[in-house]
Every structure is written in structure tokens, then in C-alpha cells.
Amino acid sequence: MAQGRTTHTLGPHQDPAVDAAVLAATRRLLVEVGYSGMTIHGIAAAAGVGRPAIYRRWPSKAHIVHEAVFPPLTPEWVSENQIENEVRRLVFGTVALFGDPVVREAIPGLMSEMRADPTLQKMLDERLQAGVRDKLTQSLADWTRTGQVRPEIKATTLLDVMAGTAIFALSIRNVDDLESVATSLTDLLLHGILG
Amino acid sequence: MAQGRTTHTLGPHQDPAVDAAVLAATRRLLVEVGYSGMTIHGIAAAAGVGRPAIYRRWPSKAHIVHEAVFPPLTPEWVSENQIENEVRRLVFGTVALFGDPVVREAIPGLMSEMRADPTLQKMLDERLQAGVRDKLTQSLADWTRTGQVRPEIKATTLLDVMAGTAIFALSIRNVDDLESVATSLTDLLLHGILG
Amino acid sequence: MAQGRTTHTLGPHQDPAVDAAVLAATRRLLVEVGYSGMTIHGIAAAAGVGRPAIYRRWPSKAHIVHEAVFPPLTPEWVSENQIENEVRRLVFGTVALFGDPVVREAIPGLMSEMRADPTLQKMLDERLQAGVRDKLTQSLADWTRTGQVRPEIKATTLLDVMAGTAIFALSIRNVDDLESVATSLTDLLLHGILG
Amino acid sequence: MAQGRTTHTLGPHQDPAVDAAVLAATRRLLVEVGYSGMTIHGIAAAAGVGRPAIYRRWPSKAHIVHEAVFPPLTPEWVSENQIENEVRRLVFGTVALFGDPVVREAIPGLMSEMRADPTLQKMLDERLQAGVRDKLTQSLADWTRTGQVRPEIKATTLLDVMAGTAIFALSIRNVDDLESVATSLTDLLLHGILG
DNA sequence: TCTTAAACGAGACGGTACGTCTGGTCTTGAA
DNA sequence: TTCAAGACCAGACGTACCGTCTCGTTTAAGA
Missing domain, CATH: 1.10.10.60 (Homeodomain-like)
Known part of the structure; x- marks a missing residue:
């Protein structure tokens, strides 16, 4: 080549x-x-x-x-003020990222080797989460101040749920319907399960 | 010889x-x-x-x-009527399972090899999820009928969130505070993020 | 690692x-x-x-x-005109070759595997016998023409007898007195057993 | 079976x-x-x-x-007085024995393992050679006394030549024409190679 | 008649050699 | 100093065979 x-x-x-x-x-x-x-x-x-x-x-x-597998630049993910739109954008972005066939294959292998190689752990964290985490932490603070978000909500929990759910559904259960996964997760995150 | x-x-x-x-x-x-x-x-x-x-x-x-790593018997996980207690029990059970140091090490490796071995995929699904999924589906139907749960909620979504979040936090991010993870996730699942 | x-x-x-x-x-x-x-x-x-x-x-x-075990070069074994000396040299050379402790150990194993591997059979034949056989055939023709050797004598028979006897006595019966083996065989080859 | x-x-x-x-x-x-x-x-x-x-x-x-592979009874091989007939019978018997397809396959393997197992060495010697050797030694003594055989001839040399030649030609070179092998060897043994 | 003892087919056991494959390092010779 | 090529050592892989052992059954011979 x-x-x-x-x-x-x-x-x-x-x-x-x-x-x-x-x-x-x-x-x-x-x-x-x-x-x-x-x-x-x-x-x-x-x-x-x-x-x-x-x-x-x-x-x-x-x-x-x-x-x-991962683009060298962290995209500008967190930027909107409208909380529903913001969560929707984050979830759909995460699902789209982990739904790429190449990423689906790569993720479990990378996860497996991360446990034995802290270097890799740090690289992946910085590449995928660090930027988003900081911005999301700041946004959550704003939203909490304005009462848009319940004060119990933490950025790490949100990121764990978004990334974990995407990985589990797409890399492990190998689900094909990205749209459905993203929609359901967005709804759940925003409203919880209680009627 | x-x-x-x-x-x-x-x-x-x-x-x-x-x-x-x-x-x-x-x-x-x-x-x-x-x-x-x-x-x-x-x-x-x-x-x-x-x-x-x-x-x-x-x-x-x-x-x-x-x-x-996984016990040969599926424990009796889904049984209560009180929805808050039930979700709490499910989340704490999941977190406890994936928080075991042995399981933490095993999960990423298993996930990695599952992608190349459908046999393994099926075994793990049956061992860990199938039983719970059926029961949870039934419970959700009941709760939805009585209006305790919003009708948009699906069992697979709930299980994806619970297992995925636990795996991500415990096997990948290697978080030590199981209590905190379980509590936050339970709260999020029950109430969503909106204030 | x-x-x-x-x-x-x-x-x-x-x-x-x-x-x-x-x-x-x-x-x-x-x-x-x-x-x-x-x-x-x-x-x-x-x-x-x-x-x-x-x-x-x-x-x-x-x-x-x-x-x-076997040197890469076929030594210049057949060269003399004097038939007694030539036979004596061939026999002593053969006995010396198969009397080497390394060769004694190697021969039965090689023979055993030759039966299942024609490649090996050909390699050993070419390495040990082909050159000598051709030269001996030619010498025998000369000697037969001059009446030094009885016309019934064939090169393959001579080589079978020399190699076979040496192998049997040295690798199988594990005789130590090379001199005696070579002398007896030379005498027998030259004169037969009849008085 | x-x-x-x-x-x-x-x-x-x-x-x-x-x-x-x-x-x-x-x-x-x-x-x-x-x-x-x-x-x-x-x-x-x-x-x-x-x-x-x-x-x-x-x-x-x-x-x-x-x-x-080897029959449990040593056949009555050495018995005649007529030396030419006796040698012929011995050689043809030996060639027939080692020419059997089963024996051809067995011999190199047995030889190989004999070197590491003296027990086996003794068993084979007793089964195949001991009886013949004693009888042949005695016959040679008689023939030598009557001048039919040159006094240099020893029984062990004769047996080495007969068995070794047969094994080499039949198990190693895998010759098919038993008749020719036996005839040539008989002639060589009786008369030597000199004209 | 009942008990003992040994041989039977079956097959798991620990051990080990096989031949293949991968990982990571090094050297060559050309550019 | 890079490159492609490929040899090198180390060692894991999964298979096959070895020789030993136990199982549970079957049967002859002795009590």
C-alpha cells in the first residue's frame, strides 16, 4: 500500500x-x-x-x-444551553461513535488491554472522556444553579451511563438499531423510569 | 520414561x-x-x-x-413489588457482581473474545441476562399497567444501562466506591436528571 | 514479556x-x-x-x-587398480564409517524413519552409496574384462554385503573389534568360503 | 475382534x-x-x-x-551335510524371512529400539540367531576338519553377512526380487569374488 | 451356593514432545 | 537515519501419545 x-x-x-x-x-x-x-x-x-x-x-x-480507531481531535461536543438538546446530542454522539463497526470491534480488545497497561488507560481516558467530562461538569453546575437539573446528578455518573450503555448494547450485545438505543437512553436519562 | x-x-x-x-x-x-x-x-x-x-x-x-467467574445458578433477583426497592436491589446486585475483583478482571477479556465466538456470547447472555430479562419484562408490564412506570421504559434498555454502567465504572474506570456508584445509578434510573 | x-x-x-x-x-x-x-x-x-x-x-x-552424521563430501573411495587393495580399502572404509560411535547410534533410527519417508531414503542413498556404486560398477567392469573378477559379481551385491554386514555387526550387535570385522569380511569377499 | x-x-x-x-x-x-x-x-x-x-x-x-513378527519356534535350519546346499538353504531362508512384508517393516524399528533396550537385544538375538549360530559353529568345525571350508571362516562373520545383507537389501533398499538377492549372495559366499 | 480374585473395556489422569504461531529485537543492504 | 526483509530467541498454542490407574462388570475357581 x-x-x-x-x-x-x-x-x-x-x-x-x-x-x-x-x-x-x-x-x-x-x-x-x-x-x-x-x-x-x-x-x-x-x-x-x-x-x-x-x-x-x-x-x-x-x-x-x-x-x-479514534480521531485525533476531540470534537466540540458540549456546547448548547438547552438541556434536553444537549443530552440528546451527547447520547446520539456517543452511540454514533461506539456504533461504528470499526469501533465496535476495537473497544472490547482495548478495554481488555487497558487493565494491564495504565498508559493505555490514561490515553483512552484523555482521548475520549477528559474533555467532555470537564465541560459537562461545568454545564451541570450551571444547570443545577438554574434548577434545570436535580442536584444529585454527577457528571461521572452521566458519562458512565452513556458510555457504558453504548458499549454494552453495541459492542457486547451487538445491537444494530442505533436510533432506538439512543432514543431510549435519552428518554431514560431525562425522565427516569418513574411514571 | x-x-x-x-x-x-x-x-x-x-x-x-x-x-x-x-x-x-x-x-x-x-x-x-x-x-x-x-x-x-x-x-x-x-x-x-x-x-x-x-x-x-x-x-x-x-x-x-x-x-x-460466574456462579452456575442465576440468583433470584427480580421478585419484589415495590418498584423503588426492586430497582435498588437490581442495581446493587449488578454493582456487587461486577465489583468483585475477580469479575472486574474477567469481564473485559470475556467481552473481547465474545465478539469472535458466538458460542461464548450465547453462554454469557444466558448465564447473566436471560433469566433476569424475562422476569424484568414481566414486572415492567405489571408496573406499567398500574402506572408506576412510564410506558416508554423497556427491559433491555434498563439492563443495558445497569450492566453497561457497572462494567464501565468498575472494570474500565476501576472505581472503588461501589456504594456511590450504585446509589447514583439507582437515583438516576428512578428519577432521571430533570429537576 | x-x-x-x-x-x-x-x-x-x-x-x-x-x-x-x-x-x-x-x-x-x-x-x-x-x-x-x-x-x-x-x-x-x-x-x-x-x-x-x-x-x-x-x-x-x-x-x-x-x-x-554424514560428511557433506563423498570421499574418494574407489580409485585403485589392485583389486585386493581396493576391496580391502572399501571394506575398511565402510567399517570405519559405521563404527563411529555417532554413526552407530544414528543408523537404526535413520533406517526406521526411511521406510516412512522416501525423501530421506533418496537423500541417504545419494549421500552414501550413489557415488561409490557408479565407480564400483565401472571398476568391476574393468576387472571382469581382465579376468580378475568372476563375471557373476555385481556392484549392488557387493555394496549390500559391505554396508549390511557393517551395520549389522556394529549398530545391531554392537561389536567393538572393528579390525576383526573388517579383516574377516575382506577375506570372505575375496575368497568365498570354499576351501 | x-x-x-x-x-x-x-x-x-x-x-x-x-x-x-x-x-x-x-x-x-x-x-x-x-x-x-x-x-x-x-x-x-x-x-x-x-x-x-x-x-x-x-x-x-x-x-x-x-x-x-517372529514365529515362536526356531525352525530346523542347519541340518545338511552338503555344504553348498546348506549355505543355499541358510541364505534363502534368511532372505525369505526378512523379505516378508511384515518383517521388512518391523526390522528397522526393532533395531532402533534395541540400542536403548538390552532386554530386547537379547530377546531378538536368542530368537533369531542363537540357535542357528551354535549349529552353524558346529557344522563349520566339521567342514573345516574335512577341508571343505577354509579355516579362516567364522560363524559370526557368516551370520553377520547373511542377516546384514538381507536386512540392507530388503528393509532399507526395499528390493523386491528376493530370488536374485539370495542367488547372488549364495554365489558370493561360496566362491568369493576372485576369478 | 457364595465368595474371592483376576481379567476385561473404557477412559481420565499427569506428563511431555510435537510442529505452528506470535511477540519483540536485531542486522542487513539499499535509499 | 529510515526503509523492507527476514532471522533470531522465547514461549504459548492445541494435539497426540505415553504408561498408570480406577471404575464397574463378568467369570472361573475355591470354600
């Missing part, structure tokens, strides 16, 4: 084409063979790249997948 | 002591070295058992862990 | 030092534990080499032993 | 039908899968017999094969 076949084009500088080829191959392989079916050798072969070129860039399969 | 040094006590029947030793060793190793650090050879050695005795019983590490 | 502890010195080329170490270890183990007591793992360990490095080079234990 | 399937007919006595079934299965398997392809389990299954019944009778595969 990268180029020629047995040649490369940059002298003593890392070739960006290698990065791109590896990440693209990773995304492709994730849906083809799954996280656990993926090997470094397999990625290298699919990317048309030598294995050392991969080890030079990432310390483990989890790090490759992490970079391949 | 010098082989057959030790004895066993059951003729052509599988020795329950081997099962017990393997499952106990699995639980012990889960917290000591983690799911991914565990090998079949390691389990066999820790259990004082030959590897073939393990392969005779379980087809993969995930199946061993599954049996080691 | 802590891996890749040691180094090797040739890039993408097979390291001749590995070949040498394996073959030397094989020769050593042959006399220490015998052919059937030798395992690929044992050879690898004794040679300080990984098992895959062995499987990369030889398809079976028999092939390793074959290469370890 | 032996009988019924899960029953046997003798009380606390070994069932001769089991012996017979095992030996017959061994002979059959030898030509079907070869010595090294044969397992105790395979023999037991082919004989319709449990493995312990085999271990109760023979200590190793080699011992089974030994008994399966």
Missing part, C-alpha cells in the same frame, strides 16, 4: 505514508478478522510494511488500534 | 477435584496476573493438573474464565 | 553458527541419550538455539541427524 | 483371544501404517481390546512387534 514495493522514498525521516497505510490496514482488519484475530505481522503484511516500522511507531497492538 | 507418577481416584469418570482446582486457580490467577497474563499452561500448573485435563473440559481460556 | 534477550549477527540471512551449533549438539546428544532419546527441544536447548530456527532448516529429526 | 464388545469370557485368566487379536492387528498395522506410524492405542483399537490388556502383556511396542 505504502508505495513501490521494495523501495521507500524518504531518507532518514519517518515516512507518513507508512503511518497512513498501517492505520488504514488496521481499520480494515478490525472488521475483517476482529481484534483478537489481528496480529502485528498481519497488519504489516496488509499494509505492505515491515514489522520493525510498526514497532518503531507504536509499542503494542492496542496503541495502533487506539490511534487507528 | 518415568511417567504416571501420580494417581487419581475416579476411574473412567472426570474427577470433580480437577474441575474445582482449575476453577479456583483461575480465580486466583485472574487477580494476580490479569486475564491476558493468564495462560492455559499457567492455569494447569497453578492447579496442579495436566494441560490435557483442561482441554478435555473447556475449549478455550474464555470458557474456563466464564465458568470460574 | 522480557524477550529478545540475545542477539544474532546476520540480518535477513540464516546464521551458519546456528547450523554448526545444532549439528554439533546433535552429534553430542546421539552418543549421550541415543537417537530415540533425542528430541527437537533437547537439541535446540543443547545448541542454545530456538526451536523455530531448527524447523526453518530441517523438516524432521531424521534430516538433522542425517546431516549431522 | 476378540468377542462381544463389553464382555469377556474368561474369569481371572488371560484371554488367549486377546493375545491373538493384538498380534494379528499388529501385523496388519505394520504393513498399513508402518512401525513408527503404529501406536499402542491404534493397536488396541484395531484389535478391539483395551489398552491395559496390552500393557498387562507386553512392556513396549517393540515387544509386541517382536512377538507378532
Whole structure:
């Protein structure tokens, strides 16, 4: 994929084409063979790249997948004032993210390796949650002050529920109807279950 | 060679002591070295058992862990009429289950391998959810009829939220304060976030 | 894991030092534990080499032993004109070859596996007999023409007798007196048994 | 094969039908899968017999094969006075014995295991050679006294040549023309190679 | 007739070698 | 200093066979 076949084009500088080829191959392989079916050798072969070129860039399969799967920029998720719209946007965004077929495959594997690698844990937290958590904490404070939200509600609980539910429904139960999952969760979050 | 040094006590029947030793060793190793650090050879050695005795019983590490971690009987979880108490009991039960250190280690690994092994997916679903789901569906129907619960609420959504949140907070974020997690989640489920 | 502890010195080329170490270890183990007591793992360990490095080079234990035991060059065995001297040299050479302690151990094992592996059969034939057979056939033709040898004598019979007798006496009966075996066989071949 | 399937007919006595079934299965398997392809389990299954019944009778595969392949009685081989006829009879008998397809397969395996098991070595020697060697020694003494045989000829040399040549030609080179092998060897033994 | 003792088929047991695969490190030779 | 290629060691994988052992049944021989 990268180029020629047995040649490369940059002298003593890392070739960006290698990065791109590896990440693209990773995304492709994730849906083809799954996280656990993926090997470094397999990625290298699919990317048309030598294995050392991969080890030079990432310390483990989890790090490759992490970079391949999650966009490098945290999107501007929390911004509205209207609380219903805001929660709806957060839930639909979360469900859309974890509903991507590539992410569905990647998440359980990443979670599994996170437990043994705190580095990875931190990277994933920062990439996926930290920004949103801070903003959501601030928004909740505002909403609580204005009485829009009950004071018992904490940002971490909300994020646990949104991410956990999405992961469970999409990566574990493998549900296909994203719309339904997001709608039900939004309703539940906003109103609770009591009639 | 010098082989057959030790004895066993059951003729052509599988020795329950081997099962017990393997499952106990699995639980012990889960917290000591983690799911991914565990090998079949390691389990066999820790259990004082030959590897073939393990392969005779379980087809993969995930199946061993599954049996080691989850009790063979589905507890009588859903039974009360008082909806608040019932939800509280469900949430606290779920949090207690997924908060067990052994389960915390096991869950991400199991989830990862479930995606590649539908057998495992089915086993876990039946072991953990099927019974509760049926009962909860029935209870919800009753509660909805009596107006205690809003009609939009579905059993699958509730279970996704409870299990997903517990897994995310306990296995992924590794939170230690089970009480707080359960209390917050119960409150959120019952009342929603709106003031 | 802590891996890749040691180094090797040739890039993408097979390291001749590995070949040498394996073959030397094989020769050593042959006399220490015998052919059937030798395992690929044992050879690898004794040679300080990984098992895959062995499987990369030889398809079976028999092939390793074959290469370890027999020198890669067919010596210049058949060359003299004086028939008595020539036969004496052939017999003594054969007895010396099969009398080597390493060869004594290797031969029965190799023979056993040859029956199931035609590849091995061909390799051993070419290595040990083909060259000698051709030369001996030619010499016999000369000698027959000059009346030095009876016309009934065939090269294959001579080689069967020399190799078979040496193997039987040395590898099977484990006789130690090479000199006596060679002398008796030479006498018998030259003069037959009739008085 | 032996009988019924899960029953046997003798009380606390070994069932001769089991012996017979095992030996017959061994002979059959030898030509079907070869010595090294044969397992105790395979023999037991082919004989319709449990493995312990085999271990109760023979200590190793080699011992089974030994008994399966060689007739329990040493035939009356050495008996004639006419030396040419006697040698011819010995050679043809030896070639016929080692030319049997079952024996061809068995010999290299047995030879291989003999080196590690002196018991086996002794059994085979007694079964195949001891009787013949004594008689031949005596006959040679007579023939030497009457000048029919050159005094240098020893019985062990003759037996090494006959057995070794037969094994090499038939088990190793896998020659099919028994007649030719026996005729050539007889001629060589009687007259030597000199014209 | 009843008891004892041994052989039987079946198959689990601990152990170990097999041959394959993956992980992570290193060196080559070219660019 | 990068690159592709690939050899290297370490070690886990799942399979197969080994030789031992126990089970539960069956049966002959001794009491």
C-alpha cells in the first residue's frame, strides 16, 4: 500500500505514508478478522510494511488500534444551553461513535488491554472522556444553579451511563438499531423510569 | 520414561477435584496476573493438573474464565413489588457482581473474545441476562399497567444501562466506591436528571 | 514479556553458527541419550538455539541427524587398480564409517524413519552409496574384462554385503573389534568360503 | 475382534483371544501404517481390546512387534551335510524371512529400539540367531576338519553377512526380487569374488 | 451356593514432545 | 537515519501419545 514495493522514498525521516497505510490496514482488519484475530505481522503484511516500522511507531497492538480507531481531535461536543438538546446530542454522539463497526470491534480488545497497561488507560481516558467530562461538569453546575437539573446528578455518573450503555448494547450485545438505543437512553436519562 | 507418577481416584469418570482446582486457580490467577497474563499452561500448573485435563473440559481460556467467574445458578433477583426497592436491589446486585475483583478482571477479556465466538456470547447472555430479562419484562408490564412506570421504559434498555454502567465504572474506570456508584445509578434510573 | 534477550549477527540471512551449533549438539546428544532419546527441544536447548530456527532448516529429526552424521563430501573411495587393495580399502572404509560411535547410534533410527519417508531414503542413498556404486560398477567392469573378477559379481551385491554386514555387526550387535570385522569380511569377499 | 464388545469370557485368566487379536492387528498395522506410524492405542483399537490388556502383556511396542513378527519356534535350519546346499538353504531362508512384508517393516524399528533396550537385544538375538549360530559353529568345525571350508571362516562373520545383507537389501533398499538377492549372495559366499 | 480374585473395556489422569504461531529485537543492504 | 526483509530467541498454542490407574462388570475357581 505504502508505495513501490521494495523501495521507500524518504531518507532518514519517518515516512507518513507508512503511518497512513498501517492505520488504514488496521481499520480494515478490525472488521475483517476482529481484534483478537489481528496480529502485528498481519497488519504489516496488509499494509505492505515491515514489522520493525510498526514497532518503531507504536509499542503494542492496542496503541495502533487506539490511534487507528479514534480521531485525533476531540470534537466540540458540549456546547448548547438547552438541556434536553444537549443530552440528546451527547447520547446520539456517543452511540454514533461506539456504533461504528470499526469501533465496535476495537473497544472490547482495548478495554481488555487497558487493565494491564495504565498508559493505555490514561490515553483512552484523555482521548475520549477528559474533555467532555470537564465541560459537562461545568454545564451541570450551571444547570443545577438554574434548577434545570436535580442536584444529585454527577457528571461521572452521566458519562458512565452513556458510555457504558453504548458499549454494552453495541459492542457486547451487538445491537444494530442505533436510533432506538439512543432514543431510549435519552428518554431514560431525562425522565427516569418513574411514571 | 518415568511417567504416571501420580494417581487419581475416579476411574473412567472426570474427577470433580480437577474441575474445582482449575476453577479456583483461575480465580486466583485472574487477580494476580490479569486475564491476558493468564495462560492455559499457567492455569494447569497453578492447579496442579495436566494441560490435557483442561482441554478435555473447556475449549478455550474464555470458557474456563466464564465458568470460574460466574456462579452456575442465576440468583433470584427480580421478585419484589415495590418498584423503588426492586430497582435498588437490581442495581446493587449488578454493582456487587461486577465489583468483585475477580469479575472486574474477567469481564473485559470475556467481552473481547465474545465478539469472535458466538458460542461464548450465547453462554454469557444466558448465564447473566436471560433469566433476569424475562422476569424484568414481566414486572415492567405489571408496573406499567398500574402506572408506576412510564410506558416508554423497556427491559433491555434498563439492563443495558445497569450492566453497561457497572462494567464501565468498575472494570474500565476501576472505581472503588461501589456504594456511590450504585446509589447514583439507582437515583438516576428512578428519577432521571430533570429537576 | 522480557524477550529478545540475545542477539544474532546476520540480518535477513540464516546464521551458519546456528547450523554448526545444532549439528554439533546433535552429534553430542546421539552418543549421550541415543537417537530415540533425542528430541527437537533437547537439541535446540543443547545448541542454545530456538526451536523455530531448527524447523526453518530441517523438516524432521531424521534430516538433522542425517546431516549431522554424514560428511557433506563423498570421499574418494574407489580409485585403485589392485583389486585386493581396493576391496580391502572399501571394506575398511565402510567399517570405519559405521563404527563411529555417532554413526552407530544414528543408523537404526535413520533406517526406521526411511521406510516412512522416501525423501530421506533418496537423500541417504545419494549421500552414501550413489557415488561409490557408479565407480564400483565401472571398476568391476574393468576387472571382469581382465579376468580378475568372476563375471557373476555385481556392484549392488557387493555394496549390500559391505554396508549390511557393517551395520549389522556394529549398530545391531554392537561389536567393538572393528579390525576383526573388517579383516574377516575382506577375506570372505575375496575368497568365498570354499576351501 | 476378540468377542462381544463389553464382555469377556474368561474369569481371572488371560484371554488367549486377546493375545491373538493384538498380534494379528499388529501385523496388519505394520504393513498399513508402518512401525513408527503404529501406536499402542491404534493397536488396541484395531484389535478391539483395551489398552491395559496390552500393557498387562507386553512392556513396549517393540515387544509386541517382536512377538507378532517372529514365529515362536526356531525352525530346523542347519541340518545338511552338503555344504553348498546348506549355505543355499541358510541364505534363502534368511532372505525369505526378512523379505516378508511384515518383517521388512518391523526390522528397522526393532533395531532402533534395541540400542536403548538390552532386554530386547537379547530377546531378538536368542530368537533369531542363537540357535542357528551354535549349529552353524558346529557344522563349520566339521567342514573345516574335512577341508571343505577354509579355516579362516567364522560363524559370526557368516551370520553377520547373511542377516546384514538381507536386512540392507530388503528393509532399507526395499528390493523386491528376493530370488536374485539370495542367488547372488549364495554365489558370493561360496566362491568369493576372485576369478 | 457364595465368595474371592483376576481379567476385561473404557477412559481420565499427569506428563511431555510435537510442529505452528506470535511477540519483540536485531542486522542487513539499499535509499 | 529510515526503509523492507527476514532471522533470531522465547514461549504459548492445541494435539497426540505415553504408561498408570480406577471404575464397574463378568467369570472361573475355591470354600
